[in-house]
Amino acid sequence: MKKKKKVNAAILIIGNEILSGRTQDKNIAFLSNWLNVNCGISVLEVRIIPDVEKTIIKNIRLLSKQFDYVFTTGGIGPTHDDITAASIAKAFGLKYGYHREAFKILESYYGKEKFNDGRKKMAKMPTTAKLIYNPSSAAPGFMTKNVLSFPGVPSILNSMIENCKRYLVRGLMVHSRTLNLFTVESNISKQLGMIQKKYKKFVDIGSYPFFRLGKIGVSVVSRSTSKKKLQEVNKELLILIKSKKLKILKI
Amino acid sequence: MKKKKKVNAAILIIGNEILSGRTQDKNIAFLSNWLNVNCGISVLEVRIIPDVEKTIIKNIRLLSKQFDYVFTTGGIGPTHDDITAASIAKAFGLKYGYHREAFKILESYYGKEKFNDGRKKMAKMPTTAKLIYNPSSAAPGFMTKNVLSFPGVPSILNSMIENCKRYLVRGLMVHSRTLNLFTVESNISKQLGMIQKKYKKFVDIGSYPFFRLGKIGVSVVSRSTSKKKLQEVNKELLILIKSKKLKILKI
Numbered sequence: 464m465k466k467k468k469k470v471n472a473a474i475l476i477i478g479n480e481i482l483s484g485r486t487q488d489k490n491i492a493f494l495s496n497w498l499n500v501n502c503g504i505s506v507l508e509v510r511i512i513p514d515v516e517k518t519i520i521k522n523i524r525l526l527s528k529q530f531d532y533v534f535t536t537g538g539i540g541p542t543h544d545d546i547t548a549a550s551i552a553k554a555f556g557l558k559y560g561y562h563r564e565a566f567k568i569l570e571s572y573y574g575k576e577k578f579n580d581g582r583k584k585m586a587k588m589p590t591t592a593k594l595i596y597n598p599s600s601a602a603p604g605f606m607t608k609n610v611l612s613f614p615g616v617p618s619i620l621n622s623m624i625e626n627c628k629r630y631l632v633r634g635l636m637v638h639s640r641t642l643n644l645f646t647v648e649s650n651i652s653k654q655l656g657m658i659q660k661k662y663k664k665f666v667d668i669g670s671y672p673f674f675r676l677g678k679i680g681v682s683v684v685s686r687s688t689s690k691k692k693l694q695e696v697n698k699e700l701l702i703l704i705k706s707k708k709l710k711i712l713k714i
Numbered sequence: 715m716k717k718k719k720k721v722n723a724a725i726l727i728i729g730n731e732i733l734s735g736r737t738q739d740k741n742i743a744f745l746s747n748w749l750n751v752n753c754g755i756s757v758l759e760v761r762i763i764p765d766v767e768k769t770i771i772k773n774i775r776l777l778s779k780q781f782d783y784v785f786t787t788g789g790i791g792p793t794h795d796d797i798t799a800a801s802i803a804k805a806f807g808l809k810y811g812y813h814r815e816a817f818k819i820l821e822s823y824y825g826k827e828k829f830n831d832g833r834k835k836m837a838k839m840p841t842t843a844k845l846i847y848n849p850s851s852a853a854p855g856f857m858t859k860n861v862l863s864f865p866g867v868p869s870i871l872n873s874m875i876e877n878c879k880r881y882l883v884r885g886l887m888v889h890s891r892t893l894n895l896f897t898v899e900s901n902i903s904k905q906l907g908m909i910q911k912k913y914k915k916f917v918d919i920g921s922y923p924f925f926r927l928g929k930i931g932v933s934v935v936s937r938s939t940s941k942k943k944l945q946e947v948n949k950e951l952l953i954l955i956k957s958k959k960l961k962i963l964k965i
Contacts (some may be wrong), residue, residue: 479918479920480920480922481742481743481760481934482740482746482752483746483747483756483757483888483890483937484743484744484745484746484747484748484757485743485935486743486922488739488742489738491732491735491739491762492732492736492737492738492739493735494735494823495734496734496735499734506733506734506735507733507760508733508761508763509732509758509760509761509762510759510760510761511742511759512759513758513759514920539899540899540921540923541903542899542903542906542907542921543906543911544919544920544921545905548934570734575855580900580904581900581901581904582900584903616923618925637734639736639804648791648792648832649792649831649832649833650832652793652794652831652835652855653831655794656766656793656794659794659795660794667730667795668794668795669730669731669795669959670791670793670795671731671737671866672867674869684731684736686730686734702759
């Protein structure tokens with residue numbers, strides 16, 4: 464069996480509505496979690512940019528070089544502000560036009576009569592792209608080199624995500640363990656820092672305050688590609704928790 | 715009266731918990747909306763990056779050059795993974811250490827006895843930074859050159875945001891109007907595109923699908939710093955809506 468390696472990705476959210484604060488993004492958390500759990504792919508950077516051609520082109524070129532995969536959301540619909548497909552074609556110097564299979568899918572979905580110019584636009588993309596089928600509204604996403612493009616509407620994105628799996632190389636999954644404690648960060652920060660230092664190469668330990676039932680708490684989250692090292696860290700954390708007489712909160 | 719100009723900003727979200735999908739970000743939409751409405755500052759880019767020193771330094775240097783302001787969230791607490799303050803000091807070649815006023819604030823908040831090393835760490839930052847007072851948990855945010863740093867916990871960030879207003883130059887506010895229609899994008903995409911083309915220099919028109927009560931709809935959002943131009947676009951949209959016999963949905 465070929466040994467799995469770390470595989471990474473960036474997410475590029477394209478859309479003025481997210482940048483302006485009008486719409487609360489829901490795709491970042493979904494994509495990042497799905498990629499890790501299902502494909503062992505770690506998201507290492509996210510960018511949110513406006514619907515501006517030169518900004519899209521610049522970011523596509525840069526991120527596709529820096530990361531194994533780039534996942535874009537938004538800007539592949541039928542209206543004038545949907546410029547993701549054309550911009551990606553430009554970024555890679557590829558022909559932009561009707562994708563033969565996408566055109567057929569949409570024509571048969573709408574029927575020849577209702578297949579107007581707006582709908583036809585959704586078949587336009589880099590002509591050599593691989594399609595990501597869309598079970599909820601037909602208009603496919605697509606993969607251009609290492610860039611995978613999805614629509615921005617979360618329910619549609621969620622419905623089609625499984626269909627990109629076959630294009631992806633699986634990597635090492637990051638496992639995590641969470642301990643929720645009713646305490647304040649500064650009560651355990653010193654010891655946490657020491658444990659983190661000891662396991663620096665293998666485990667990332669994060670500490671995140673929360674508020675619940677009028678009390679302050681801390682979630683200690685350990686993340687690693689090695690289950691064994693995670694287990695070791697967990698043991699050390701349990702010793703710390705015992706020494707401080709803290710209770711672990713079940714959620 | 716000095717004529718207002720466009721003022722822009724970038725948001726830099728620092729934190730593995732957002733990148734991994736464990737935590738759903740709530741600060742982007744809040745900050746972007748608050749900055750526009752209260753200060754006339756438009757957010758033009760958002761990045762989410764991990765708690766990695768060299769990544770933070772690189773992004774702080776880059777974004778602080780490209781934008782009028784940079785707003786960071788996360789990484790200014792008491793634990794080992796809170797490295798934002800130290801990284802910003804390094805990015806600008808500034809001294810990192812106890813900030814005299816921040817130290818006093820925290821010492822008086824906790825009392826000398828309970829002012830342990832973890833809590834003291836929250837007074838460490840670029841020593842020449844301007845403070846952003848925190849009414850909910852004392853530990854201040856800070857402004858270093860054009861970079862403003864806030865904690866990641868949304869309720870705390872929200873409570874202190876007003877306290878950074880005095881450091882900001884006000885710009886032109888972007889006004890917006892939204893028309894919600896029960897139709898599909900492809901039914902109006904051609905005409906929308908024509909209106910957008912006509913007002914290209916003054917107004918951004920966005921089109922966003924929604925689902926409600928089992929029906930598909932489109933929100934048409936127009937945005938501009940000019941109320942007059944926005945009014946003109948709205949008139950043209952109302953003519954389009956009438957010609958298509960669409961109903962405007964009140965929300």
